Amino acid sequence: MSACRDEDPRIHGIKTKIRVVPNFPKPGVEARGFIFGPPIALAIGAKFVPLRKPRKLPGQVISEEYILEYGRDCLEMHVGAVEPGERALVVDDLIATGGTLCAAMNLLECVGAEVVECACLIELPELKGRGRLKGKPLYVLVEYQ
């Protein structure tokens, strides 16, 4: 589902503020999800759980490896941050192939949480990430073809 298709008048203002930078590699998005996730968590009274690249989280972690275009990467979450049965939202700035979001969902499901939805500001539909989310819904604000 895309907010843009519902023609919410705020979407145009959001879309025109996103700058497209040609030919820049996408290094790992762990930090940009931290920009949007916490305000959402605060507003809905939920916990915020950072999912991070290896060796950033100080306590005991569980890890999920995922495939990149060239090679692999890994996402980690603190043990005990999420309890079984909790309903979770996964937030990132952008979905491309969906590999990172899929790894995030796996981490949450591994500890018994229920992933309700994935939410991103931007979708790159040509990369078909939406179909890699194990049947879970994806909500985006803008699409870039």
Add this chain to the structure above:
Amino acid sequence: MFAAENGLRGDPRLQAISEAIRVVPHFPKPGIMFQDITTLLLDPKAFKDTVDIFVDRYRDMGISVVAGVEARGFMFGPSIALAIGAKFVPLRKPRKLPGEVISEAYVLEYGTDCLEMHVGAVQPGERSLIIDDLVATGGTLSAAIRLLERVGAEVVECACVVGLPEAKGQRRLNGTPLYILVEPREIENCY
């Protein structure tokens, strides 16, 4: 300066915030008692109180820029920015920001590191707040201050949730005021 010395002495929110921060011994290396704010983020009330204390302090200071230091500064900065109607500007490690950047090097215990900001994100004369989760020596924050001052912004204050002993007694960093919510808890409280 610590919040308790600046009008919030005895404020019960500060104790709850302090107790919500987990101490992880010997991370990232032996001898370091790491102040882990991720447990604060798991406590919606304490997290909200943290943001509210900063928002209450900064909302009437004419601040138009909140600059957050990667990555844990990103967990606090945007909420503060939204609440006070300011821009959020990420200050990042090298090669993360895609557009044209300015860079500022700073000294680590061994070697140097670098902080970057997008050109054009901040205009000359803007009043800014810098936020990070923790201040130790102040090296990173000093680099952040230099970045903002290089583009002609005025840094009103640096704000952190936790201030390590090295930062204690420092009311200012290079002349910029420093505002800290809590000190690290004693070792016997960690788990």
